[in-house]
Amino acid sequence: MEEKYPFHAIEPKWQKYWDDTGTFRCDTRDDSKPKFYCLTMFPYPSGHMHVGHGRNYIMGDVITRYKMMTGYNVLSPMGWDSFGLPAENAAKKFHVHPHKWTIENIAEMKRQVRSWGVGYDWDREIATCHPDYYKWTQWVFLQAYKLGVAYQKEAPVNWCPLCTNLANEEVTADGHCVRCGRPVEKKNLKQWFFRITQYADRLLKDLDLLEGWPEKVRQMQANWIGKSKGAQVTFRVTETGDECPVYTTRPDTIFGVTFMAIAPDHPLLKKLLPGTPQEAAVKEFTERLANIPAAERLSDALAKEGVFTGFHVTNPYNGDSDIQLWVTNYVVSDSGTGIVMAVPTHDQRDWDFAAKYGIPKKLVIQNPEGTLSPETMTAAYVEDGVLVNSGKFDGMKNRDAIQAITQAGVDAGFAEFTTNFRIRDWNVARQRYWGAPIPIVHCPHCGAVPVPEDQLPVRLPDDVDFAADQGNPLARHEGFINTVCPKCGAPAKRETDTLAQWLCSCWYFLRYIDARNDKAPFDKALVDKWMPVDQYIGGVEHAVLHLLYSRFVVKILNDAGALDCVEPFRALFTQGMICKRSEKDGKLYKMSKSVGNVVSPDELIENYGADTVRLYTLFIGPPELDAEWQDTAIQGPYRFLCRLWKKAYEAKAVVPAADTPVDIAALNPAERDLFRKLHQTLKGVTDSIERGFRFNTAIAQLMELMNVLDKAKIGPDSSDAAKALLRETIVTVARMMAPITPHIAEELWAEFGCTPAGIMNAGWPKVNEEALREDTLQIVLQVNGKMRGKIALPAGLSREETEAAARASEEVKRFTEGLTVAKVIVVPGKLVNVVAK
């Protein structure tokens, strides 16, 4: 054994050992151990990894190794989300084929992820851009098509000048592209959609099944789905009798409607307005609105504006035929019915609008004091109260009236109970080359015809022309486009849109289970056995993209009968991002190339070793929170490993060659403390990992143990019991650290001649209860709740004995002098609090 910590020599050695012995190769058909599917979100192969990516894979590796040591058959696979825009942009910019660019990036990133010592079953490696994989992505599309979930429609889509059309989930709240940050416009296009709206209720309800998910992510998905319950009430245009349906969550205020607000692009306007005196004014207003960029239109600052249509509507509840119909800028057409009933007295937006344009106000909910009147009010009253001016509902509590008023409308035939969702159907098509072709043929006779499953994959041609800077290269590839209709055999054209990369990454966890199956996407029995994923690890930025889409696709496949599970991920851990201060402005930013604050693992691994990088990454802070990478702070973990190595080196010369039971009676007090601390640490480390993957505190405890080991000063002159203890300490520390710093752990395990070979086969150590026993306890003394000192007492004293000893102590005497003791609280073995006045 070398004297200095030889990370350069040992790390490649053990990495090779894990490969050679198949440590991470998973036999999915082995039923002798319980299964554990540990999955980290697979990366997009953008080129190089930084230490922020590493946090994800390192945490997954610790969990994988810990679960292996605690007796599970662990599946830990890895792959590449390798379709997508950056490869296509690289092709245009550097004149390199996206396939070549992608494959080279994968090779580089694979090298990096292996250099961290992260263990995967590489036999299951997948890349979504390989025909062997995307063949089955196309199959997934066809299942959706068969169920009627995939459909085409002409619709306004979110259009990014660089990334083409986007799903709603890819547009930020302020109207920018999540990928490239450009402003998003609306464009009318015929597109392939997935009917996620049909699954909205199930996706919402099943969030309750996901107990192992962070509350935050469940909330985000619930927000995104955006279910609201209310009523749809049909008003009628007074002048023409046209239906004018509104959706409202507040039917209790319906007698207070004084105007109606309609979205500028609502179809009803096209019917009503032509030829009326108001036509020009409305048109001018609508055009002006259309020219405001989305980002600005959505900002809070935008003032409420509108223009009167000249028409009125009639309230079916009270026959009020004088309700003005206004086109406004604060109603959107794709939510509800695109028409909103406005009640100025009980909605602040309606209040503002009515005030601006002098529209009447009518009070329908009175406050408990009975003091409200439209003449004296200065803002909308949005609290609860009792109905007034509401016909037969007067006097009813407004909460109760919601149900009663809707029911009355239902009975009369002009209202219905409805549920509204915010979520919109998912646009899965992209006008790009580097994706899985949508397996559809457009036939002049038969329309859109799905490619039969036995003709998959629809291959992406290699010989495409990226030179022109316009449009999808596939759409210009005659050899690809021209085909025959699978149904009637007539000449036909292939669909030239490709599938969004999100769809490729929605089912990859199923493919890993049976990655080399060339007959089917996966074997159903195997997937039923291995799903759901037991632990999924990744970034929270996928909360409403990948994580929602994956849940959706699993439900589709469940409906198609392809698998039994209804939810893909039993437990989800969203790790925090690694940030670094920018040298330019001193602010913290997520690591990224554009900010220029990335830290490459390569140099660090060269200088300190992979184990140190792993240790620092895990020690940096609570794993679920963002953390700041500080270049100097890596010293601590490095010093710790050097110290551990040195201790082991010194120990090797004195300890017995094999494990020997520790004779506890023969230990001196410092050694006894070490023995206790060792097993306390084992208990604590296990607990830290089990309860929320708190690796930072697990490592802190190991560092404490090392400090106590120093104090015990066990050397050549120590007793045999102490030497046995020293051996047990080093070997147990190696086992506890095996998931965290696997290379040094393996090396120490081997150096100390431990069996079985390979520390991953060693099992997780067991706590020795006898070692934990304490003979003397430090009892905290409090007077009136304030800490005043401590006394050492033998363990096992009764409540009375403890109290007597405490009251006899100097500290208690001193601080109770001149006071009468009113009460004494005794927490046996811990604390005595004397209450005195």
Next chain:
RNA sequence: GCCGGAGUGGCGGAACGGCAGACGCAGCGGACUUAAAAUCCGCAAUCGUAAGAUGUGAGGGUUCGAGUCCCUCCUCCGGCACCA
């Protein structure tokens, strides 16, 4: 506005209602060294010479005892939103 999370030393952060600041970084002192680095030993919340007092965003409350539980509020982060 609604929902979720978080506020603790110079910094990252510990603390299942019971010793606030574990562990680490940076810092200070000492040993070793011609010297430096590395290493080892020690000191470190604030005020105070000390006894002690004050301290976990602010203010109340519950409790023998509150960073932790309850109420009100402030700030920051994340999600949703002129959503009817």
